[in-house]
Amino acid sequence: MTTERESRELTQVGAGTIMGDLMRRYWLPAAKSSELERDGAPMRLMLLGEKLIAFRDSAGRVGVMDHRCPHRCASLFLGRNEEGGIRCIYHGWKYDVEGNCLDMPSVTPQQDFKHKVKAKAYRVVERAGLVWVYMGAERVAPPLPGFDVLQMPEDEIGVSLIQRDCNYLQALEGEIDTSHFGFLHAGHVDADEVPEDGQVYHTVTNRTPEYHVADTLWGTQYGAYRPAGPGQTYWRFASFAFPFWTLAPNGEFASHMHARAWVPIDDSHTMFCYLWWKRGMSSITMPTPAYKDGSPIGGAGRGSKFLPNTTDWLGRWRLAANEGNDWTLDREAQRNNTIYSGIEGIHLQDQAITESMGPVTDHTFEHLAPSDQMITRTRRRLLMAARALREKGVAPPGAEDPDLFRSVRSGYFVSDHQGSWQEVYAKQLAAAVHPSSAPLRAAE
């Protein structure tokens, strides 16, 4: 059970909170590179509860900084992005992407003190079509996380962003809650209706899978298993990786390079950022699941309908289906069991469920079951790391050694290996596809 104090420590991400401090030790995927045009309009961007603006200067460099002008706190969102920097429209002070004050035209040359003024700017890199922001105070920022997918050529990496209106933790936990799949997503599917080699067969054959859970170098991991014929086991491996990443089992393990971030916008909004290898076998690249007769399984549709982006702090990458329209739940489909949930689309089903818990789940109201041990363990892992950082200055996992994320992979496979579950994982990982430029380092 999670106490009120633990709940607060886990879910609050503002500056000075223990989880906020932990998150500030990692790079955050924050926006698509395509959202920022050279000398284009500045964009409101909220991260970890801080109101920022992002802009791309005349040379193509991206700046991410506190939206308040250091002079009298007018919002630089209103500013003019021109000639190598952003100029506040109140008194004309101008800043470059690093926050240096370049010009102070409202004071006489004798009184000019621009060299003493610095806007609060964060470090930025671009990779995989994304703008990444480092909000830590460390002098040297770490390299980006070493996920395999980030080592692939840029044009082979798919990226999608979707805002979710709830705290990052409950959004993230939806991904490592393995026992919901056979209900929320596939409760209406009978095993004898789907092909034995299909994506959902094993899930609907046994809706109460057994699974192992353990702490790992990068966070936590589970391996769910079901018998799959004589001497064979069907495995689904998934992971949580610090500080907000999940690697879901929604693809064939061997080529399933992907990573899914649940980046806190503030305590009650999250930006889901999904990176996947376009040539891997995942739920994005494989055909939608179908019944034996070839007809599509209800509710398993892909693709999301978005509202147009606005300039609001919370205006980017919102789905058209939301609490205000009951996530477009179709009671008739629910009643006649063509879609167990009545909601079309796997992503939307997860979105609806986690948003329905409220902006921040009241954890003291929960009754966690033995089948929730991955969730319990992940909460403890996060909490212990955040407290160790606060109390003893211990760097959290992967913050200073992002290479360790290269040993994380998730997905499903059938194996006849009879060793421990960790041995099964290590064997499958060694045989999997990896970025050729970077040989796999064995996990310690």
Ligand code: FES
């Ligand atoms: S408030 Fe920005 S220049 Fe004065």
Ligand SMILES: [Fe+2]
């Ligand atoms: Fe789900």
